[in-house]
Amino acid sequence: MTGTRNAVLFDFGGVLTSSVVTAFEEVGRQLGADPRLPLRLLGTDEQSSTLLVAHEEGRIGEREFEEGFAARLRAHGATVEGEGLVSRLQELLSPDVDMIALVAELRSDGHRVGLLSNSLGDDCYRGFDLPAMFDAVTISRDIGVRKPSRRAYQAACERLGVRPEDTVMVDDLRQNIAAAHRIGLAGVVHREAATTAHELRELLAPAGRRPVSSTEQ
Structure with missing residues (x-):
């Protein structure tokens, strides 16, 4: 046809x-956390997903997203600073x-x-x-x-x-x-x-x- x-x-x-999924999982490993933690938070944690939507829609910049998301990762046991978090992901792509x-x-x-x-x-x-x-x-x-x-x-x-x-x-x-x-x-x-x-x-x-x-x- x-x-x-x-x-x-x-x-x-x-x-x-x-794969972006693979990159996020590798970031999770690098943070010493569950590899699935970053994507799980972005998909199910209201504060994390709100940050992502605001950043993707241009209402907040990269640095504000990084700082906010790093705080959510720390709240779930990861050891991470915000600065460079997005670059870390992009380097894996x-x-x-x-x-x-x-x-x-x-x-x-x-x-x-x-x-x-x-x-x-x-x-x-x-x-x-x-x-x-x-x-x-x-x-x-x-x-x-x-x-x-x-x-x-x-x-x-x-x-x-x-x-x-x-x-x-x-x-x-x-x-x-x-x-x-x-x-x-x-x-x-x-x-x-x-x-x-x-x-x-x-x-x-x-x-x-x-x-x-x-x-x-």
């Missing part, structure tokens, strides 16, 4: 980079060259490609020339809203000039794909490049078919 969609939105951390190549390949095939990312850290995209890689870039801190809010997906589609129903979202978090589905995007839960490439080929129109922008509907 030939796909019909013409555009792809890519997440950043854990899609264009190595490496570019996924196969996924970066896939973005370039899809774009050269005539598909529109965009980035939709929840930002963690004030300089988390260092080393990536995002404007050169993508037709449109949407960062949570710039638009004041983060995935899985439907407004984030709508903003990304508008910037890319496409309709949600013509677009595929690639993300490493299943809940973000479920949210994308709710406004009409198809989704691929990313685990590794070869599988993601195969699933995208099943959803996308054949190479060379010109994407239809939302302004042409």
Whole structure:
């Protein structure tokens, strides 16, 4: 069956980079705590998750997030200072060259490609020339809203000039794909490049078919 969609939105951390989950677990180990503690707090501890949302939406900077989150980690038994906490995480992430190549390949095939990312850290995209890689870039801190809010997906589609129903979202978090589905995007839960490439080929129109922008509907 030939796909019909013409555009792809890519997440950043854990899609264009190595696993964010693995990086957080390594930070937990480095702190001498349960490796699962940092992610568990961000997911279930109200104060930690509030800090994360505020930072990803651009309402607080990296340092304020670090200090607040370090305090929550200490409250749960970890020995950690706030300064450098985000950098420690980022140093554990490496570019996924196969996924970066896939973005370039899809774009050269005539598909529109965009980035939709929840930002963690004030300089988390260092080393990536995002404007050169993508037709449109949407960062949570710039638009004041983060995935899985439907407004984030709508903003990304508008910037890319496409309709949600013509677009595929690639993300490493299943809940973000479920949210994308709710406004009409198809989704691929990313685990590794070869599988993601195969699933995208099943959803996308054949190479060379010109994407239809939302302004042409």
